[in-house]
Amino acid sequence: MPTPTDDDALFAGTRAMFALPDGVIYLDGNSLGPLPSNVAARVARTVQAEWGAMLIRAWNDAGWMDLSGKVGDRIGRLIGAAAGTVMVADTTSINLFKVLDAAIHLNSERSVVLSDTGNFPTDLYIAQGLTARLPGRRMLRTVAPEDVMAAIDDTVAVVMLTEVDYRTGRRHDMRAITGAAHDAGALVIWDLAHSAGALEVDLAGTGVDFAVGCGYKYLNGGPGAPAFVYVAPRHQDGIAPLLSGWIGHAAPFAFDPDYRPAPGIDRMRVGTPPVLSLEALDAALDVWDGIDLARVRARSILLTELFIAEVEAACPALTLASPRDAQARGSQVSFRHEEGFAIMQALVARGVIGDFRAPDVLRFGFAPLYVRPEDVKSAAAILAEVMDGRLWDRSEYRLRGRVT
Amino acid sequence: MPTPTDDDALFAGTRAMFALPDGVIYLDGNSLGPLPSNVAARVARTVQAEWGAMLIRAWNDAGWMDLSGKVGDRIGRLIGAAAGTVMVADTTSINLFKVLDAAIHLNSERSVVLSDTGNFPTDLYIAQGLTARLPGRRMLRTVAPEDVMAAIDDTVAVVMLTEVDYRTGRRHDMRAITGAAHDAGALVIWDLAHSAGALEVDLAGTGVDFAVGCGYKYLNGGPGAPAFVYVAPRHQDGIAPLLSGWIGHAAPFAFDPDYRPAPGIDRMRVGTPPVLSLEALDAALDVWDGIDLARVRARSILLTELFIAEVEAACPALTLASPRDAQARGSQVSFRHEEGFAIMQALVARGVIGDFRAPDVLRFGFAPLYVRPEDVKSAAAILAEVMDGRLWDRSEYRLRGRVT
Numbered sequence: 077m078p079t080p081t082d083d084d085a086l087f088a089g090t091r092a093m094f095a096l097p098d099g100v101i102y103l104d105g106n107s108l109g110p111l112p113s114n115v116a117a118r119v120a121r122t123v124q125a126e127w128g129a130m131l132i133r134a135w136n137d138a139g140w141m142d143l144s145g146k147v148g149d150r151i152g153r154l155i156g157a158a159a160g161t162v163m164v165a166d167t168t169s170i171n172l173f174k175v176l177d178a179a180i181h182l183n184s185e186r187s188v189v190l191s192d193t194g195n196f197p198t199d200l201y202i203a204q205g206l207t208a209r210l211p212g213r214r215m216l217r218t219v220a221p222e223d224v225m226a227a228i229d230d231t232v233a234v235v236m237l238t239e240v241d242y243r244t245g246r247r248h249d250m251r252a253i254t255g256a257a258h259d260a261g262a263l264v265i266w267d268l269a270h271s272a273g274a275l276e277v278d279l280a281g282t283g284v285d286f287a288v289g290c291g292y293k294y295l296n297g298g299p300g301a302p303a304f305v306y307v308a309p310r311h312q313d314g315i316a317p318l319l320s321g322w323i324g325h326a327a328p329f330a331f332d333p334d335y336r337p338a339p340g341i342d343r344m345r346v347g348t349p350p351v352l353s354l355e356a357l358d359a360a361l362d363v364w365d366g367i368d369l370a371r372v373r374a375r376s377i378l379l380t381e382l383f384i385a386e387v388e389a390a391c392p393a394l395t396l397a398s399p400r401d402a403q404a405r406g407s408q409v410s411f412r413h414e415e416g417f418a419i420m421q422a423l424v425a426r427g428v429i430g431d432f433r434a435p436d437v438l439r440f441g442f443a444p445l446y447v448r449p450e451d452v453k454s455a456a457a458i459l460a461e462v463m464d465g466r467l468w469d470r471s472e473y474r475l476r477g478r479v480t
Numbered sequence: 481m482p483t484p485t486d487d488d489a490l491f492a493g494t495r496a497m498f499a500l501p502d503g504v505i506y507l508d509g510n511s512l513g514p515l516p517s518n519v520a521a522r523v524a525r526t527v528q529a530e531w532g533a534m535l536i537r538a539w540n541d542a543g544w545m546d547l548s549g550k551v552g553d554r555i556g557r558l559i560g561a562a563a564g565t566v567m568v569a570d571t572t573s574i575n576l577f578k579v580l581d582a583a584i585h586l587n588s589e590r591s592v593v594l595s596d597t598g599n600f601p602t603d604l605y606i607a608q609g610l611t612a613r614l615p616g617r618r619m620l621r622t623v624a625p626e627d628v629m630a631a632i633d634d635t636v637a638v639v640m641l642t643e644v645d646y647r648t649g650r651r652h653d654m655r656a657i658t659g660a661a662h663d664a665g666a667l668v669i670w671d672l673a674h675s676a677g678a679l680e681v682d683l684a685g686t687g688v689d690f691a692v693g694c695g696y697k698y699l700n701g702g703p704g705a706p707a708f709v710y711v712a713p714r715h716q717d718g719i720a721p722l723l724s725g726w727i728g729h730a731a732p733f734a735f736d737p738d739y740r741p742a743p744g745i746d747r748m749r750v751g752t753p754p755v756l757s758l759e760a761l762d763a764a765l766d767v768w769d770g771i772d773l774a775r776v777r778a779r780s781i782l783l784t785e786l787f788i789a790e791v792e793a794a795c796p797a798l799t800l801a802s803p804r805d806a807q808a809r810g811s812q813v814s815f816r817h818e819e820g821f822a823i824m825q826a827l828v829a830r831g832v833i834g835d836f837r838a839p840d841v842l843r844f845g846f847a848p849l850y851v852r853p854e855d856v857k858s859a860a861a862i863l864a865e866v867m868d869g870r871l872w873d874r875s876e877y878r879l880r881g882r883v884t
Contacts, residue, residue, distance in 0.1 A: 095532045104536045111532035119527055119756065120520060127702055128499045128515035131833060132508045140703055167751025169725035170574065177613075193737060198726035198751065201739035205724030209581075211615035218737070243735075292752070298531055299544055299755035320609030321573035322602035331647075331838055333597060333622070335605035347571025347602065348696070350757045351703035352523065429535060434735055 083375055086367075090445040093363050094296075101451045101458075103430045106242075106270055106408050106441030109296030109360070118359035122352060143358060144302075144349045145342065150361045151295065151304050154369060155268060155287070156278035162306050163344040164354060168269060168290050169198045170319070171305035172236075174344055175286035176206055178307070178315040179234040179263045180214065186233035186262070187213050192221040194241040199267055203236060221246060225256055232262040239277075240270035240406030243433045245398040247275075247406050251282050258283065269293060272304075274376065274407035274443070276369045279306055286311070294407070294443055295364075297357030305344045312340045321346030363445060375444035376407040379452050383409050383440065386456030391463045397437055408441045415470060422468035428455045487779055490771075494849040497767050498700075505855045505862075507834045510646075510674055510812050510845030513700030513764070522763035526756060547762060548706075548753045549746065554765045555699065555708050558773060559672060559691070560682035566710050567748040568758065572673060572694050573602045574723070575709035576640075578748055579690035580610055582711070582719040583638040583667045584618065590637035590666070591617050596625040598645040603671055607640060625650060629660055636666040643681075644674035644810030647837045649802040651679075651810050655686050662687065673697060676708075678780065678811035678847070680773045683710055690715070698811070698847055699768075701761030709748050716744045725750030767849060779848035780811040783856050787813050787844065790860030795867045801841055812845045819872065826872035832859045 095113045096102060102110055126138040135141050148162035155162070165171065176189065189203050200218065207214035219227045221241065228235060235257040240247050250266060257264045265286040271277050273294030279287055285308050291301030307315065317337055322328050324345040326336040337343035381402060387394060387409075397410040413419055413436060420432040430440040442452070462468060499517045500506060506514055530538040539545050552566035559566070569575065580593065593607050604622065611618035623631045625645065632639060639661040644651050654670060661668045669690040675681050677698030683691055689712050695705030711719065721741055726732050728749040730740040741747035785806060791798060791813075798815040817823055817840060824836040834844040846856070866872060 095528070097533050097535070100535070102535060108531075108536045108539075110535060111527065116524060116527045116532075119523055123515065123520045123523055123702070123760070124499070127512075128520075129501050131501070131504070131506060131514060132512045132835060133828070133833075134703065135512075166570065166574065167725070169727075169751035170570065170723065173723060196726075197729070197735050197737060197739075200737055201724045201726060201729065204739050205720075205722050208720075209722050210613070298527070299538065300752045300758070302754065303751070316609075316612075318609050318613050319574065319577060320605045321571070322600075322605060323573075325601070325605065329838065331601050333601060333604055335601075335608050347573035347707070348704045350706065350754050352756045352760055353754045354704070356527070356756055424537070429537075431536060434733065 083371060086371065087375060087444050087448065090363055090367070091448065094446045096446060099427045101428045101455045103428065103440040103442065103447065103455060105296070105443035106293050107431050108292055108299060109294060109443065110446060112296055112360045112363050114362055115298065115356050115359045119352060119356050122355040140349070140351050143351070143354050144345060147354060147358045147361065148304055148341070150358070151272065154364060155272050155306070156280050157306050158280055160341055161309060162304050163341045164291065164302050164304050164357065165345050165349065166303060168267065168288050168303040169202055171288040171303050172199055172202050172265070172267065173206060174317065174319055175265050175288060175305060175307065176203060176234065176236060177318045178311070179265055179286055180210065181316065182311060182314060183233040183263050186231055187215060188231045189214065189216045189234050189236055190224065190227055190232045191216060191218050191236045192224050193218050194221045194243070194246065195238050196242050196267065196269065199236065199238060221248065224248070224253060228256050228260045228262060230260060232257070232260060234263050234265060236265040238267035238269060240274070242270060243397070243437050243439065244410050245406045245408040247404050250284070254282050254284055270406050270408070273364070276373050284308065291357045295357070296360040298353065298360065300353065301357045302350055302353055307341055307344060315343060317343050319346045323347055323349070372444050376442055377402040379442040379444060379447060379449065380405065380407065380409050382449060382452045383442065383456055386453060387411065387459060390456060390460035393463055407443065408439060410440070411438045412436045413438060415468065418468040418470060419462060422462045423459060426458050426462065428458050487775060490775065491779060491848050491852070494767055494771070495852065498850045500850060503831045505832045505859045507832065507844040507846065507851065507859060509700070509847040510697050511835055512696055512703060513698060513847070514850060516700055516764045516767050518766055519702065519760050519763045523756060523760050526759040544753070544755050547755070547758050548749060551758060551762045551765065552708055552745070554762070555676065558768060559676050559710070560684050561710050562684055564745055565713060566708050567745045568695065568706050568708050568761065569749050569753065570707060572671065572692050572707040573606055575692040575707050576603055576606050576669070576671065577610060578721065578723055579669050579692060579709060579711065580607060580638065580640060581722040582715070583669055583690055584614065585720065586715060586718060587637040587667050590635055591619060592635045593618065593620045593638045593640055594628065594631055594636045595620060595622050595640045596628050597622050598625045598647070598650065599642050600646050600671065600673065603640065603642060625652065628652070628657060632660050632664045632666060634664060636664060638667050638669060640669040642671035642673060644678070646674060647801070647841050647843065648814050649810045649812040651808050654688070658686050658688055674810050674812070677768070680777050688712065695761045699761070700764045702757065702764065705757055705761045706754055711745055711748060719747060721747050723750045727751055727753070776848050780846055781806040783846040783848060783851060783853065784809065784811065784813050786853060786856045787846065787860055790857060791815065791863060794860060794864035797867055798842070811847065812843060814841050814843045816840045817842060819874065822872040822874060823866060826866045827863060830862050830866065832862050
């Protein structure tokens, strides 16, 4: 067990690798991770020394063609996935579409995709779109998060869940649910949007079939960074991709008229990779070199426990929306208040950046790589000032269609 | 009709807007457009002043959320599409998947997707994947390019073609085929990968139903730039997207559990947009401000005619693979030679960058924005030296799996 001093030094080192603006306590890395300092130079190099100077030759000579798999392997290390099982491509929504179609196809005797009402909406939308269009009586069934285990029966083809709830931070037990699903003959898909870089994830050890996740939250890959997709080795060569694009072909530059999927994880690729965004993500991952997720998770628990204690002591009008048990919680803490939107705006105006999720959730993410215990105390103190003084603009009750 | 002098001045001005490396004649902008000089500063600003300094607030305050449609409208001007009919998103392959599914659905009584053997393989692959998975006896039928018109009958749901053949530059008659398809009750999808920024395209005037295209060829948006998708206004609100992601929802930040597609072209969005790549593409489009595609096309014909004349005069061992009639040709010229790969490598080593397409095609793209008549003459002269002196390495017969 590392001493607190060891951890302070470790995370002071990682914090120094970010370009954080002055006067800001950033508790929204679960929505958009901040800029690692090395990214600007890397992107500039890609634009000028590679695209500009090497032109088309950079696809080979600068390694652009192989970058998607290389970055996938780097993410793999953070989620317990072996080399050759993670590909970076497209968006989380589209990657979910790929693996949901694959899972339904692999378990085609069954009709139900099981998810929960706490899942991020895009996951539900993708499942709605796909089940409505595929042949057979496929359907999406959603239950309350606490009812998932009981709802796994022999009609379920696929259990499709997000490990950590985007609003409350409630965390599913990935190992238990994966085991129960397998016992019932179902496959599992985990969305790791709020897990990768926040929690210890052990995809291989847990026997997960498929996973997807986001490059721009705790992995700090930049706005709209490409997403990742994991396929367990046992399934890879059994997938007939519905999104059958040329970069996922066994020989893209043979220009075959017929699609033949590439071996292994490469068939999860579709079109030409977004090089600028990929290079930014690759550079951003340098922060993680040598970092042990167990220490990140321990530090995250320290930070979230501290925030809950400080806010509950000072802000009685706020109701904890997250699980009180740290093991049942991701790396975020949420509180409810009916004027939450306006309160969050007041906080942001005072340099504490969290975000708001309708209808009443104030959401705070704690990324140990750059959030310190003293930031947590300051944020709680500023929140207490706002609450005590009722310093928010009550006319700003809610604003639709904006990101924050 | 502009005088040659006017055109020389116009295109000297556009050429000055690119960061072209010294000692290179770049005839591969049909694969990857070169770097416009303003892109590096724009991307640096996005990374540092927006992502770095504004953090999550940049989604609203820097306009990231609206960028996909804004850039779509800018591309729309270049392809004869009204505002609100073009969206920038994802890759060409994935956009084709969206509109092919939509078209099949809109014409669901019919079973055939008609394409041609000269189509870019990813288009055929996407159609193979989709028709195999959808209910009903859907099928992809491919015929020779010259047989497309005759193959349009009342079984055809969708005619799906690329206007300009990626290998030979052969150009379909978009107006005639679209009209014939409509007369037969079929819908049309045009892939504009080698058209946008190269030819005059009039999607609205031609009555095209759907189109897709590429951001990184003649539009110079950078490696893996996001692609675009066009949907005619009459079809937009009738589409039930199969790729039903949250950014295409009518109210993404309401976090509804049920998918409701956004009005209009916005439902062609799926996941979070790739901001760095989008900003690069937006900046790259500045080169096109005020440019009339008719002048670009006239200049392109001048360049390709000159290249064909010079090469045919000096290189009898090369066989023209492109149509001799300029009107039947896009903005590229291809020649065949059985040792084409090695010849292209020798040319590239001498600063003339074209590319090779298996099995035997040497491909040269002519983008008037930065390729001058004197470049064409120089390139032809260097090609003649290579051919006369047999200056290529015959051991380098062919190299698989590389981009060039």
